[in-house]
Amino acid sequence: MSQDRLYVVTNDQITPGRVRAGKMMIWASFALLVLVAAWQIMGGYDLAADFSNWRPTLYAYMFFVTCFCMALVVRHGEQGKRRLFVVPATIFVLSMVFFPLVFGLSIAFSDWNLSSISGQQYNGFDNIRQMWQDDFYWNALTNMVWYTLAIIVEYAIAFGLALLLNSQIRARKFFRVAFLLPLMLSPVAVSWMVGKSMLEARFGPIARLARTLGIDNPSFFGDAETARAMIMIMDAWTFIPFMMIMLLAGLQSIPKDIQEAARVDGATPWQNFWEVTFPLMLPVSITAIMIRIIFKLKLADIIINVTSGGPGGATDSVTSFIFREYRDRSNVGYGTMLAMVYLVFIVIGFTLFMKLAARWMRPKY
Amino acid sequence: MSEVQIFHDHEADLGHKVKWYAKRVTVYGILLLWAFICLFPIYWTITTSFKLAPDVMQGNMIPFVDYTPQWRGWRSLGMSPDTIGEYSTVRAEFVKRFLNSTIVALSASSLAVVLGSLAAYGLSRFEYRFGFMRNDDISFFFLSQLILPPVVLALPFLVLYREIDMLDSRIGLILLYTLTVLPIVIWIMRDQFSSIPIELEEAALVDGLSIWGAFLTIIVPIALPGMVAAFILSLVLTWNEYFFAALLTSTDATTLPVMVASQTGSQGINWWSMAALSTAAIFPLVVIGIVLERYIIKGMAAGAVK
Numbered sequence: 006m007s008q009d010r011l012y013v014v015t016n017d018q019i020t021p022g023r024v025r026a027g028k029m030m031i032w033a034s035f036a037l038l039v040l041v042a043a044w045q046i047m048g049g050y051d052l053a054a055d056f057s058n059w060r061p062t063l064y065a066y067m068f069f070v071t072c073f074c075m076a077l078v079v080r081h082g083e084q085g086k087r088r089l090f091v092v093p094a095t096i097f098v099l100s101m102v103f104f105p106l107v108f109g110l111s112i113a114f115s116d117w118n119l120s121s122i123s124g125q126q127y128n129g130f131d132n133i134r135q136m137w138q139d140d141f142y143w144n145a146l147t148n149m150v151w152y153t154l155a156i157i158v159e160y161a162i163a164f165g166l167a168l169l170l171n172s173q174i175r176a177r178k179f180f181r182v183a184f185l186l187p188l189m190l191s192p193v194a195v196s197w198m199v200g201k202s203m204l205e206a207r208f209g210p211i212a213r214l215a216r217t218l219g220i221d222n223p224s225f226f227g228d229a230e231t232a233r234a235m236i237m238i239m240d241a242w243t244f245i246p247f248m249m250i251m252l253l254a255g256l257q258s259i260p261k262d263i264q265e266a267a268r269v270d271g272a273t274p275w276q277n278f279w280e281v282t283f284p285l286m287l288p289v290s291i292t293a294i295m296i297r298i299i300f301k302l303k304l305a306d307i308i309i310n311v312t313s314g315g316p317g318g319a320t321d322s323v324t325s326f327i328f329r330e331y332r333d334r335s336n337v338g339y340g341t342m343l344a345m346v347y348l349v350f351i352v353i354g355f356t357l358f359m360k361l362a363a364r365w366m367r368p369k370y
Numbered sequence: 371m372s373e374v375q376i377f378h379d380h381e382a383d384l385g386h387k388v389k390w391y392a393k394r395v396t397v398y399g400i401l402l403l404w405a406f407i408c409l410f411p412i413y414w415t416i417t418t419s420f421k422l423a424p425d426v427m428q429g430n431m432i433p434f435v436d437y438t439p440q441w442r443g444w445r446s447l448g449m450s451p452d453t454i455g456e457y458s459t460v461r462a463e464f465v466k467r468f469l470n471s472t473i474v475a476l477s478a479s480s481l482a483v484v485l486g487s488l489a490a491y492g493l494s495r496f497e498y499r500f501g502f503m504r505n506d507d508i509s510f511f512f513l514s515q516l517i518l519p520p521v522v523l524a525l526p527f528l529v530l531y532r533e534i535d536m537l538d539s540r541i542g543l544i545l546l547y548t549l550t551v552l553p554i555v556i557w558i559m560r561d562q563f564s565s566i567p568i569e570l571e572e573a574a575l576v577d578g579l580s581i582w583g584a585f586l587t588i589i590v591p592i593a594l595p596g597m598v599a600a601f602i603l604s605l606v607l608t609w610n611e612y613f614f615a616a617l618l619t620s621t622d623a624t625t626l627p628v629m630v631a632s633q634t635g636s637q638g639i640n641w642w643s644m645a646a647l648s649t650a651a652i653f654p655l656v657v658i659g660i661v662l663e664r665y666i667i668k669g670m671a672a673g674a675v676k
Contacts, residue, residue, distance in 0.1 A: 010495050013575060088498065102549070254671030309616075324519065341526065344521045
């Protein structure tokens with residue numbers, strides 16, 4: 006086994022009795038969990054009105070997890086105490102992700118309308134067939150590609166702002182706080198502040214500005230392209246500070262003497278940027294862009310609140326589409342299938358992106 | 371003999387000065403323009419909450435110059451000076467949502483910081499082996515949760531929570547929010563802990579502290595600024611979360627963004643009350659942003675630079 010970075014000499018004397026006690030704790034609490042679950046499945050589910058839900062099983066599960074953690078120390082002594090650092094978080098994530106995902110798979114292959122009495126009915130691959138013909142879903146996926154491509158523009162703006170903030174300026178603190186503020190606002194508030202009032206076609210200040218500039222009937226959510234652009238702008242507005250700050254941190258970590266050496270060697274500012282600063286910023290840039298993509302893939306709040314997908318699904322993101330699919334038709338089965346397919350696309354996309362990023366980051370010389 | 375100037379500024383150097391000024395003007399111009407873009411919507415929302423219908427329709431912008439500020443919007447929320455003493459259903463509703471948001475955001479962030487710090491510390495100090503998983507795999511396991519879009523978990527959780535009667539409960543939201551910010555916390559804290567020299571704990575262990583004792587009394591105080599940064603960042607993300615809250619809550623546990631969203635559709639041109647509501651909703655985070663800006667930037671910078 007490889008060496009711990011923090012090496013501790015221990016003289017644990019773990020008696021066989023302790024090991025046995027530890028194993029007992031795990032198995033006994035596990036048996037309790039199985040018993041309670043079995044009792045509920047067999048019909049205890051309906052027995053008592055107090056237990057009309059799966060709470061008892063939940064409590065038994067929590068008891069089992071607690072016993073498991075305590076048994077670590079009982080069984081392994083000092084080693085167990087070390088594991089206790091990581092085990093709670095691992096169990097938490099596993100139970101919060103693993104069960105819902107497995108459960109989600111079972112929902113995805115069924116026709117389940119939450120408001121109907123018939124409950125869950127497995128329908129095989131019907132959902133996939135339906136998805137194949139659902140133009141709105143593919144449209145939403147295409148929109149996601151557009152929304153993701155908009156990150157390139159956001160990145161350029163964020164990089165420019167970070168460069169400016171990193172140069173010799175006065176009142177840097179003021180500008181930093183001002184630039185950061187949009188990130189603090191909730192997307193829901195932004196969708197009212199910007200989407201519903203400032204971009205309002207009659208009285209909004211931006212419409213007024215457009216009219217003074219000579220556009221007669223400014224309408225921002227009328228046709229597909231403008232509406233999509235407006236969503237992109239609002240989302241960019243909230244998230245540019247995020248990239249900007251990451252890039253600023255990257256810029257500040259570049260030693261000044263490298264750029265000075267380049268200047269002494271006769272590099273123009275332009276060369277200095279493209280040949281020195283930009284390559285040094287590549288790792289930070291890729292991290293920032295990756296996190297930005299992750300946040301972009303969750304994009305929904307603004308769309309739900311400003312356009313609810315309209316006009317004609319032109320601004321829909323996958324998340325907002327599934328949200329409405331559930332809200333309008335409470336169809337859990339179909340919605341989950343769409344989400345699962347989305348997840349598959351994301352995983353494939355990210356694997357490719359990380360492979361490509363690894364290739365770009367490899368030093369050229 | 372007239373005085374002859376011996377040293378002259380070269381033509382090129384004189385031009386340099388002009389160029390320098392031009393450059394300064396452009397730089398500050400761009401900075402001010404972007405500051406305007408960032409601040410104008412906030413200014414607009416705050417001033418609109420003091421407007422009346424004619425002010426909105428005429429497009430008045432500057433209070434006291436263009437129009438006289440009125441308390442109409444705030445009165446409809448029950449938060450104007452003359453109504454603040456009386457009972458108001460809207461304000462009671464607002465306070466309830468506000469408390470829900472605060473409780474959920476604070477608990478989820480605390481839980482995430484505790485769980486995440488422990489895991490990050492363990493991963494930065496010890497070698498683990500859970501089955502085939504080594505340290506790098508465990509880190510990747512945690513961080514990979516980031517790419518899981520919320521929509522994948524949303525509907526299964528909806529059904530699961532219905533089965534265990536946790537729909538519309540704050541605990542349900544807290545658990546989910548903890549899950550969403552945990553990877554970010556682990557990312558920030560892993561960076562923090564690996565920058566603390568191991569010799570500190572070795573000295574503490576030699577002096578007779580246990581591992582957990584050394585962690586709690588030596589390491590946590592040193593890593594506290596990083597923990598605060600992670601906490602603030604989680605707070606911002608969870609306070610503003612809308613998607614899960616809209617799906618999983620209906621009456622009791624509804625958070626502030628859901629309340630704001632539910633009002634947006636019903637309003638016509640009476641923007642003042644909507645603006646007042648938005649102002650009240652964004653106010654806490656704007657204050658946090660201004661006061662704790664240092665920590666937020668530190669948190670976001672931690673992951674970026676290795």
